[in-house]
Each structure stands twice: as structure tokens, then as C-alpha cells.
Amino acid sequence: MQDNSLISHLFTEEYKEVKSINGIPWAYKNPEEKLIEWSYKTFSFFEHNSSILKSLQGKLNNNEFKGLTKQRIQKYLDDKNSYLKKSRKLLKDFLNNEQEVSSTSSQNILSYEDLIFRDWLWGKSEVEQYYEKIQNDLTGREKNILVLGAGACGLSYTIAKNTTANVIACDINPHLFLAAQKITNNKSFDSFEFTESPKELSLYSKKVSIDGQEKLNNHFQVFCDFNQIPFKLGSFDTVVSCWFYDIIPSSLEESILHTNSYLNDEGKILFLGPSNFNKNQISKQLTKEEIVEAFDLCFKSIKSDTFESDYLADTSKSQKRIETLLYICASLPKNRKLLIYKEETHIPLNPQLDSYKQKITIFEKILKHVTAGMSYEELSKKLEVEFGFSKEEAKYYTKNFMNKILSEL
Numbered sequence: 001m002q003d004n005s006l007i008s009h010l011f012t013e014e015y016k017e018v019k020s021i022n023g024i025p026w027a028y029k030n031p032e033e034k035l036i037e038w039s040y041k042t043f044s045f046f047e048h049n050s051s052i053l054k055s056l057q058g059k060l061n062n063n064e065f066k067g068l069t070k071q072r073i074q075k076y077l078d079d080k081n082s083y084l085k086k087s088r089k090l091l092k093d094f095l096n097n098e099q100e101v102s103s104t105s106s107q108n109i110l111s112y113e114d115l116i117f118r119d120w121l122w123g124k125s126e127v128e129q130y131y132e133k134i135q136n137d138l139t140g141r142e143k144n145i146l147v148l149g150a151g152a153c154g155l156s157y158t159i160a161k162n163t164t165a166n167v168i169a170c171d172i173n174p175h176l177f178l179a180a181q182k183i184t185n186n187k188s189f190d191s192f193e194f195t196e197s198p199k200e201l202s203l204y205s206k207k208v209s210i211d212g213q214e215k216l217n218n219h220f221q222v223f224c225d226f227n228q229i230p231f232k233l234g235s236f237d238t239v240v241s242c243w244f245y246d247i248i249p250s251s252l253e254e255s256i257l258h259t260n261s262y263l264n265d266e267g268k269i270l271f272l273g274p275s276n277f278n279k280n281q282i283s284k285q286l287t288k289e290e291i292v293e294a295f296d297l298c299f300k301s302i303k304s305d306t307f308e309s310d311y312l313a314d315t316s317k318s319q320k321r322i323e324t325l326l327y328i329c330a331s332l333p334k335n336r337k338l339l340i341y342k343e344e345t346h347i348p349l350n351p352q353l354d355s356y357k358q359k360i361t362i363f364e365k366i367l368k369h370v371t372a373g374m375s376y377e378e379l380s381k382k383l384e385v386e387f388g389f390s391k392e393e394a395k396y397y398t399k400n401f402m403n404k405i406l407s408e409l
């Protein structure tokens, strides 16, 4: 277990006495709400998976699969059941809420699960490549380094192993963080890797054992949200943002200015990530030049370069994705500004609101009749009764509705 007293001086008063989950500080402004939120996400994850497995088992029992496909699916079912059992043990602190609650983030239990395998199983070339970039810009005199959205902690651990600084890995995802905690505390982590379209039959689902790593006294994990960093302003010499600014909702410039508040006057951000941001909002879809410009606006000194990397090179797949990545070392912050999340106080006057409400009400009514594994015909019959549709109408709505649902799952 990490010794949290070694980093307690970095927390603001409000977060000094926070509870911890399995020894990792649970440093949220509203810790109980966050625990309920992640417990509901955990519950949904198990519910969803159990219903898929039940439906597959039903099909197997009905002899709907043959030959090698039958074998593959039987093995998948066995492995997935063992995997869920292991995950329940890992996530035991998050198994006490079945009530639906709204979430402030789109992240789920399984978001970025591949990172566990990338960081600790597939060979460390990607993480090593990232560390090679970073190490040239570390002076060796750093005291406190913050790693944002550290995920499975491969990079934060590598940095900690090679410096004397306290390296603090922050993330919100319990699944990634609890797996990382086991591995970085010298315990082996047994799991299963499931690969869609693998290169060989045996790789579709396979049992894996990830070796534990030597425990480091200067590597710390903290559950917290980037929007509400629990540390004192100006605490860090260096903040590492690796594949992070591109996935959070705020604009890049806002995120950098917010991060700068936690840097000391000589501090730096080491950025690694895609060389273009692919987001929904056109103003947030950034090219390489715009990413560099955003750093330039917020720092006195910056240098940048691009390099090629095998992104998430899953050894079970026959294809690799080569990405052009951008590395930026930005030092001496010249502007700072905390992200302040304004709560909405009024429902917007939007003419689409009423038709949206109507559509959602109908969807909810339909959804009540949907169970995993049922046939389109069964659903169609139920819609005929519920809405008084003709047979043809019911068929049409069933197909359209299910297409929409499947595209959103």
C-alpha cells in the first residue's frame, strides 16, 4: 500500500481527511455521490454482461452454433464468466448501489480497458517510447510530478522508477486504477483478454497473468477529477498529460490554463498525444498547429515535435495502427486560470424540447419491452398491442428502433 502521509502536504485542507478506497485517496469534492455514481456504473457493467452471457448461453443450448464457432463461443462464455468473477473481486468496494443515478462523465468501467494490456502485457514499447520523449525534459531535480488521467499507470510508474520525485497518478476509473494498484504493488494480476477479430482462434479469449512490479515508494495513485484537482495551487514542477487533453470536454486552452494553476513558476507541462484532436464541436477539432498555438499562448517557452508510434498494438490482432503523435514540452507558465464549472440555472428555451420529450417518452415505452435475446418478431407483437400499430407499422418501428439502440450501445 502507498504511504499517503508522504503526499498529504500537497492536498488542500478540504481534502486532507478524505476517505480512501483500498488505500487510494478518494479525493472528490462530493465523495459519497461519486461513490454512488461509480457503484451504479459497476452494477450496470455486471448487469449488461450477465444479460449478454445469458442470451449467448441460450443460443448455445439451442444448438445455434456449429463446429469451431461453437467451440469458440463456449470457451468465450467460460472465460467471460471467470473474468466477471475476478472483476467482482477487484471492484468489491463498488458493489453497493443498484439505483440509477445520473453521471457527470461519459466514462464507464470498461473505458480504455486495453491500457492494462498495453502498459503491462503486450511488451512495453509504446510506454517506453513515451518515456524516452519525456526523460530528456526532466532535470532530475523535480520534487512533485502529476500525471493526469494516468489510466493503467504504465507511464507514471516508469517515470517514478527513473526519478526521485514523488509521482502522483490521477484518474477517475476504478477498474484501471485497482488493476494498476495490484501490479505496482508486486502482485500478479490475473485476467482475460478478449479480442474481436483476432488473428487466430485461440486468441479470441485468453487467460493472462500480468507480473507484479517492484513496489516504489515514490509512486502514488489518487482518485480525483481533473476539474477539481485536490492539490494546492503551484504544487508541481511538472504535469504530464498523455492522451488526456483530447478526451476531456473543456477546450484545450482552458485545460492548459487550469493545469498551469497547479504548476510552480518554473513548471512545465509535458504533452503527448494525437497530433490532431477529433472532437464533435468544430471549434475543438484542432490541427497540430492549433494545439501548438494553444500551448504557446500559455507558456513562455515551448518546443514540439512529432513521431510515429504503434498505437495500442494488440498482439492478438493482425493489424497495427500507426499514429503520428505530437510531443510538446511547454515551460514557464505565463497564464493561469482555474476551470470553474457553472451550474445551469434555467432550462433553455429550445423549440425542439417538446418533440424531444415526446420521442424519449415513446422510446422509454418501447424499451420496457426489450430484453436481450428476444426476437424482432416478439418485440414487434408487443408494440402492436402497446401502441395499436398495424402489423406492418410495428415491424417498421421495431427495426428502426433497434437499429438506433444498437448504434448507440
Ligand SMILES: C[S@@+](CC[C@H](N)C(=O)[O-])C[C@H]1O[C@@H](n2cnc3c(N)ncnc32)[C@H](O)[C@@H]1O
Residues within 6 Å of the ligand: 105, 107, 111, 112, 115, 148, 149, 150, 151, 152, 170, 171, 172, 173, 176, 224, 225, 226, 227, 241, 242, 243, 244, 247, 248
Ligand atoms: C485515453 S486514456 C489515457 C490514459 C493514459 N494517460 C495513457 O496514455 O495510457 C484517458 C484517461 O483519462 C481518464 N479520465 C477521463 N476523464 C477524467 C477526468 N475528468 N479526470 C481524471 N481522469 C480522467 C480515463 O479514466 C483514462 O484513464
